[in-house]
Amino acid sequence: MTDPPLIQLQDVVKTLGVNRVLDGVNLSIHRGEITAIIGKSGSGKSVLLKHIIGLLEPDGGSILFEGRMRSAMGQPEKKALRQKFSYVFQDTALFDFLTVVENVSLPLAERKGAVPSEIQRRVRDKLSQLDLYDVDHKYPSQLSGGMKKRVALARALVTEPEIVLFDEPTTGLDPIRKNAVHSMISDYQRRFGFTGVVVSHEIPDIFFIAQRVAMIDEGRIRFEGTPEDIQRASDREVRNFIEGLESPRDELTGIASQSIGQQHLRQEMSRLQRHQISFSIVLMSMDNLEDIDRIAGHVASQTVFKLFADHVIQNSYVTDTCFRYAINKIMVVLPDTDEAQARSFCLKISRTMRHSALFDSFDTVRDVCFSVSAGVVQARRDSVLEDLIAAVEEGQTIFYECRK
């Protein structure tokens, strides 16, 4: 992290009415990373986001872009900076007097030198990427909440911005769409390399896509670090907040959440050390989710992932623990199982997937290729948990492939 931060907030103070909403916020946002801002409702997350984009000016402190203070910038420089940003509002803020197509094309159409055919192409691309079909000439009031969210996302991303600020982009969406939005943010970030700041309540899902997490509490940044850091944090406030929000089950797949999984792993480890009962870990990754994203959309890719998770659940025993390890990874802890048995467990899954009618439907999509890799490792008495996880991540080989 030698690069200077792209955006830096220094002792930012803001009072709205009689409330001191921000009370000396210090935060760094690095280029090409997704920073998640979490915190209780009313803790100033949205206000913080509005300061970053310049909708609100701080009462005290300063906001720096690439080391330059915004307040010291001239008008042309501020304008150039504004064009690098996009903002996804919590309540979508779609223009209710414009149709979906007009809403999405507005940021492009109002720019100098806009070419109508180019605008049309980009708008069409964005709408299809977000699974928005047959809504072109509808008005926002005729759309469902989830659709409005996606139109707002399309409008924010159509300009291909460098920095995108998301204010609770997934609130009110169903689990598949929620995960689709997360995977889309993460996928776009990889493809276009934008810098993202996401205000979110989706714990732990947001940890899968964020490189950094900042928790705001009582107008200050209470914690700043990587998702792994925050999950290990000892600060009682941080722990209470995360544990309070975290559901024991992953919403999309219905399998255990990451923290429950980690807990089981630790329990198995201590069982091994105390009673010499060995266990194995299987890590399965869907490698080519992006291909499905590209061809069939993010909702389809999340549906495939959910179907895959269903197969894993069907083939595991009650005593096994399946949990979501990352956005495209499922880890299974198999107690009292050696490596050979774990491998046959993988084979069983791959066999049922091959014979599954559900997956056949995706085979019919031309050129779709997705594969699942699996890594297997057996824990030994002298094993260290971190080494086991590293080994299982490294040793992944393709065990299922669907190709037309």
Next chain:
Amino acid sequence: MLNLVTLKTPVAALGREVLVFTRNLGRLFLFFARGFLLIFQPPFQFDKIRQQIFFIGMKSVFVICLTAGFTGMVLGLQGYYALVKYGSTAALGSAVALSLVREMGPVLTAIMVIARAGSAMAAEIGIMRISEQIDALKTMDINPLRYLISPRIAAALVCFPLLTAIFDVVGLFGGYLSGSALLGVNPAFYFSRAQSSVETVDIIGGFIKSLVFAVVTVTICCFQGYYTHTRAEFGAKGVSISTTSAVVISCVLVLVTDYVLTTFLL
């Protein structure tokens, strides 16, 4: 000590009110000046101006004709009974035409447009403000004043004089209906007196008034909607109060400026 505080409180309150009033007046002026100048910033927003002309002008034609017709008829009726006492009903044409061109036309047109389009403008912009649509424009680097206010100012400046002209003509025929067709004033006298008494200066005066009313109306209505979020009331309540204030303030200001302008124009 207590007495001093009792004495100071009303003075301080008055001072505060005056300060708020002056600040708002300044903001209002800057709001108009920016909105007006941005009309001329390329690329010109012809399409948006056309849409606003349709909304403010075209959609008001029917209500303006209706109001003008009945206003003219009442003027014809009242004028006839006032003039018949002096046996000079032939002057009915000039009485109706002058009242319409100088006063009734611009003022009533402005008030009807405030009621029909001004209230809608305040409510529309107010809703955009509370639903963060104006903030959304800013985040897209679109100047909300240029996008929302400038086309409305331009359209009002085009529509008000034209609507006033329609009002004058329809009103004149209204006067003819009640004065000549019903009460028997010679139509030839009615129209020739109307033509001879109205001079170019009267028509120009009427148009100047209508242009000033256009500025007053559109600025107040848009301003009230645009700053809805600064009110003590939030949400729908804030928008409803903004709309009411827009209508009341612009109606009152139209009448006040009418008096001031008449003093100068006469």
